[in-house]
Amino acid sequence: MSQVVVHELSVRIGKKELVSSISLEIAAGTWCTIIGPNGAGKTTLVEAVAGLRAPSHGSVTIGRKSVSSMSERERARTVSLVPQHPVVPEGMTVYDYVALGRTAYHGLFRPPSAHDRSVIDGVLERLSLGEFRDRDGATLSGGERQRMVLARAFAQSTMVIVLDEPITGLDMRHQMELLELLKTEVADCGLTVVATLHDLTLAGQFADRLVLLDHGNVAIDGPASDVVRSDELVASYGMHLRVVDVDGSDVVVPVRK
Amino acid sequence: MTTNPPTRRRVAIITACTVAGLVVAAVGGLAIGPTIGTWHVVGAALAHLGLGHSTLTPLQWTIVWQLRAPRMVLGLLAGAMLAVAGATYQGVFRNPLADPYLLGVAAGAGLGATFAIVNVGQSLTTPTWTPLLAFVGAMGAVTVTWLIGGRRLRSSTATLILAGVAVSSLLTSAQTFLQQQSTGSIARVYIWLLGSLASASWSSVWLVLPYVAVCVAICVVAGRALDVMSVGEDESRSLGVPVRRVRFVVIAASSLGTAAIVSAVGLIGFVGIIVPHIVRLLVGTSYRRILPISVLFGAGFLVLADTIARTVLAPSELPLGVVTALVGAPVFVVILSLRRPVAV
Amino acid sequence: MFKPLRLVLALSLSVLVLPLMSATSGATTHGPQCIVSLSPSATETLFAIGAGRQVQAVDKDSNYPTTGLPTKRIDSLNPSVESIIGICKTSKTHSTHKPDLVVISYDANSIKAKLTTLGVKVLVQNAPATISAAYRQILQLGRLTGHLTKASSIVQSLQRTIAADTSSIPSHPGKTLTAYYELDPTFYSLTSTTFVGSLMKSLGIVNIADAKSTTADFGYPQLSSEYIVSANPKLIFLADTVCCSASATTVAARPGFSSVSAVAGGEVIGLNDAVASRWGPRLAQLMNALTAAVKSALKNSKLWP
Numbered sequence: 001m002s003q004v005v006v007h008e009l010s011v012r013i014g015k016k017e018l019v020s021s022i023s024l025e026i027a028a029g030t031w032c033t034i035i036g037p038n039g040a041g042k043t044t045l046v047e048a049v050a051g052l053r054a055p056s057h058g059s060v061t062i063g064r065k066s067v068s069s070m071s072e073r074e075r076a077r078t079v080s081l082v083p084q085h086p087v088v089p090e091g092m093t094v095y096d097y098v099a100l101g102r103t104a105y106h107g108l109f110r111p112p113s114a115h116d117r118s119v120i121d122g123v124l125e126r127l128s129l130g131e132f133r134d135r136d137g138a139t140l141s142g143g144e145r146q147r148m149v150l151a152r153a154f155a156q157s158t159m160v161i162v163l164d165e166p167i168t169g170l171d172m173r174h175q176m177e178l179l180e181l182l183k184t185e186v187a188d189c190g191l192t193v194v195a196t197l198h199d200l201t202l203a204g205q206f207a208d209r210l211v212l213l214d215h216g217n218v219a220i221d222g223p224a225s226d227v228v229r230s231d232e233l234v235a236s237y238g239m240h241l242r243v244v245d246v247d248g249s250d251v252v253v254p255v256r257k
Numbered sequence: 258m259t260t261n262p263p264t265r266r267r268v269a270i271i272t273a274c275t276v277a278g279l280v281v282a283a284v285g286g287l288a289i290g291p292t293i294g295t296w297h298v299v300g301a302a303l304a305h306l307g308l309g310h311s312t313l314t315p316l317q318w319t320i321v322w323q324l325r326a327p328r329m330v331l332g333l334l335a336g337a338m339l340a341v342a343g344a345t346y347q348g349v350f351r352n353p354l355a356d357p358y359l360l361g362v363a364a365g366a367g368l369g370a371t372f373a374i375v376n377v378g379q380s381l382t383t384p385t386w387t388p389l390l391a392f393v394g395a396m397g398a399v400t401v402t403w404l405i406g407g408r409r410l411r412s413s414t415a416t417l418i419l420a421g422v423a424v425s426s427l428l429t430s431a432q433t434f435l436q437q438q439s440t441g442s443i444a445r446v447y448i449w450l451l452g453s454l455a456s457a458s459w460s461s462v463w464l465v466l467p468y469v470a471v472c473v474a475i476c477v478v479a480g481r482a483l484d485v486m487s488v489g490e491d492e493s494r495s496l497g498v499p500v501r502r503v504r505f506v507v508i509a510a511s512s513l514g515t516a517a518i519v520s521a522v523g524l525i526g527f528v529g530i531i532v533p534h535i536v537r538l539l540v541g542t543s544y545r546r547i548l549p550i551s552v553l554f555g556a557g558f559l560v561l562a563d564t565i566a567r568t569v570l571a572p573s574e575l576p577l578g579v580v581t582a583l584v585g586a587p588v589f590v591v592i593l594s595l596r597r598p599v600a601v
Numbered sequence: 602m603f604k605p606l607r608l609v610l611a612l613s614l615s616v617l618v619l620p621l622m623s624a625t626s627g628a629t630t631h632g633p634q635c636i637v638s639l640s641p642s643a644t645e646t647l648f649a650i651g652a653g654r655q656v657q658a659v660d661k662d663s664n665y666p667t668t669g670l671p672t673k674r675i676d677s678l679n680p681s682v683e684s685i686i687g688i689c690k691t692s693k694t695h696s697t698h699k700p701d702l703v704v705i706s707y708d709a710n711s712i713k714a715k716l717t718t719l720g721v722k723v724l725v726q727n728a729p730a731t732i733s734a735a736y737r738q739i740l741q742l743g744r745l746t747g748h749l750t751k752a753s754s755i756v757q758s759l760q761r762t763i764a765a766d767t768s769s770i771p772s773h774p775g776k777t778l779t780a781y782y783e784l785d786p787t788f789y790s791l792t793s794t795t796f797v798g799s800l801m802k803s804l805g806i807v808n809i810a811d812a813k814s815t816t817a818d819f820g821y822p823q824l825s826s827e828y829i830v831s832a833n834p835k836l837i838f839l840a841d842t843v844c845c846s847a848s849a850t851t852v853a854a855r856p857g858f859s860s861v862s863a864v865a866g867g868e869v870i871g872l873n874d875a876v877a878s879r880w881g882p883r884l885a886q887l888m889n890a891l892t893a894a895v896k897s898a899l900k901n902s903k904l905w906p
Contacts (some may be wrong), residue, residue: 052491076497089487091262091542100485104497108482134261292831323857324827378844440678448787458856572813572828
């Protein structure tokens with residue numbers, strides 16, 4: 001049973017076709033990471049999955065409903081987004097920022113309901129943000145701030161979450177922390193994750209499935225352990241890569257020749 | 258040390274102070290003036306409530322009720338509308354320099370009023386046309402700006418602002434041309450442009466009231482939406498906000514209310530840009546708080562400025578825009594130095 | 602053979618004719634032939650004293666007399682020296698020469714200095730402060746244009762009219778005739794230090810603007826509706842009927858004004874903007890209007906309860 005179905009999706013911005021006729025199916029409760037060199041179209045693809053870019057051709061359906069045909073509120077309850085460069089407004093408390101995630105539920109004219117408030121409290125708890133409730137969100141450190149953005153996405157209580165380079169700029173510890181949080185959510189709540197990542201090792205270690213994008217097309221699509229060893233990967237990145245097994249985990253290493 | 262955003266208690270105190278200031282300003286607007294002793298007016302007002310007796314002559318009562326009262330009420334309406342429109346624009350455009358005249362309202366109104374005033378001398382228009390043409394000019398300008406910069410599917414706030422700049426420049430130069438052709442009317446046009454509450458009457462109050470009431474209400478209710486939109490267009494959409502629709506409604510309401518005010522009182526500057534900043538420094542960045550408090554603060558502020566404008570050099574009156582700047586700028590500087598400024 | 606003879610004949614003829622030309626031109630017309638008037642009052646005076654034909658250009662606000670004004674117009678607030686210099690054309694030679702006289706009431710763009718260095722005679726006639734100063738200006742124009750006789754008779758006629766008007770006002774002990782003189786709907790007024798103000802003063806009018814003006818106003822203070830209503834004048838003169846469509850009805854519609862004595866008693870008098878603001882020969886008209894208003898107000902029982 002596929003939760004996210006991308007069918008012959010093409011996205012054109014201006015004269016340039018950034019994504020050409022891509023088809024993917026992502027099962028519910030799985031983690032799919034999109035990899036590929038810069039300019040491959042990763043961001044455009046995931047934004048289209050999140051409903052932010054209108055397809056010039058083809059469609060994206062989530063749970064058998066086309067994303068473009070949903071109203072804004074319905075879409076916000078279906079798929080949430082953690083963008084590459086989130087805007088954290090100054091002067092907004094962590095609580096209020098995470099509460100933004102409930103906007104699609106209580107609407108623009110009502111305050112969060114009791115249920116909304118309990119969801120927000122639960123999310124703050126799960127992501128260890130309770131102590132920062134009343135702090136100005138802009139004063140958090142990088143790792144804390146990214147957790148806060150993730151918390152907002154979780155507060156949307158969606159079945160699908162889309163993340164665009166969620167660990168850029170974080171130190172190793174916070175990178176692992178964030179990805180583990182996501183993994184737990186997938187395991188506990190059946191969350192479907194569609195993410196883009198630069199780091200091939202981490203991509204391979206956390207995702208169930210990798211999709212390699214090159215110049216707007218799917219180069220290879222399959223289980224993580226297969227894709228990291230594929231010739232297409234080497235060809236796409238145009239460099240020497242070796243996959244090393246360390247304690248049962250695949251580590252992708254660039255090799256200088 | 259990190260400063261937390263203001264607590265609810267602090268906001269409540271500030272709201273109470275603002276309301277108190279508003280009441281004092283309103284009473285001052287009625288009671289203070291060059292021709293009648295202040296306490297006599299207060300006494301007369303109390304007399305009407307059944308306490309004591311009035312010492313005002315009928316002529317003096319006429320002055321208070323027919324001249325000062327509508328002027329004070331119009332001042333409240335104008336201050337409230339300009340302040341909330343400025344705050345709303347700042348929220349929609351996420352730009353601290355936005356003011357209610359950004360999208361061409363001022364240039365359009367100026368052109369309309371100039372056309373009316375110039376042609377009165379040629380017997381083509383009557384003075385009653387001035388507010389009407391100012392209103393038409395203002396709304397026309399905003400409409401053109403929206404058509405140029407707001408309709409395309411992926412238009413950003415930046416294209417709207419640029420369209421506003423282009424439209425304003427064009428209309429202002431047309432106005433200058435008209436003025437040059439009729440130099441005898443330059444003084445009258447200039448006086449209109451400076452903005453003044455001196456022509457206020459109960460009929461102008463009733464005319465303006467419905468617009469201001471509706472538009473202020475729409476803007477205040479949009480506070481929550483503006484808060485969500487502070488994370489930018491893409492993220493707001495992903496959170497479920499119909500961004501383009503909200504933007505349209507909010508800009509339309511602010512512009513309509515501002516156009517109504519401008520047509521009645523001319524171009525009063527400073528209130529729309531500075532009052533929201535003062536309020537933001539006091540109560541934080543949430544538009545749910547900024548908008549309603551701007552309404553109260555702006556109303557009291559403008560009536561206070563008008564009272565000063567009409568008493569300091571009586572019987573001459575200082576231009577209202579000059580007084581708002583002279584009074585407001587020091588207040589802003591003081592508050593700025595006491596608190597770290599918060600970005601929009 | 603004939604050619605040199607013809608040449609000599611032509612030359613000698615032209616030599617003879619030239620002095621004749623200048624002699625005749627000197628005899629038939631005297632005084633400046635090309636006058637530019639940048640003051641509407643001076644324009645009215647020049648035409649009234651018979652110098653109209655000598656006026657080749659006026660400013661944009663000159664609109665009286667209604668016929669006979671030259672078509673060339675100069676913007677008096679932003680005059681260009683170049684366009685003024687090129688105004689005059691003599692019909693015989695079709696070449697342009699400088700104007701003989703330029704009359705201004707306001708020195709914009711330092712036009713006086715610029716024209717004087719170019720050798721043009723500039724006459725500055727600002728708004729006079731008294732009636733006698735206005736008379737002097739009319740006489741001065743008469744002298745400079747060679748129409749002194751006509752100018753003198755106009756001045757004498759004005760003096761007679763004004764004296765007659767002033768003396769025709771009955772004495773009114775115990776009645777203070779306060780008046781508000783309006784220049785525009787934003788309550789700009791004038792004091793007794795201006796020429797219109799001095800006319801009113803000579804008729805016994807008490808100008809409500811006098812009490813509140815300072816030297817900074819130069820005689821044209823701005824009042825406020827509150828002050829005017831509180832002063833409760835018995836007479837209101839409107840000098841903004843043309844520019845701004847002011848009338849007794851519009852004044853009555855202003856907030857607070859319906860209770861003012863002048864409005865309630867029907868003594869709101871509209872004056873033609875131009876007549877009320879110029880100091881030329883139509884002063885008589887203005888004086889008559891003011892006098893009639895004063896007499897009517899003194900007899901109006903509604904004003905004196």
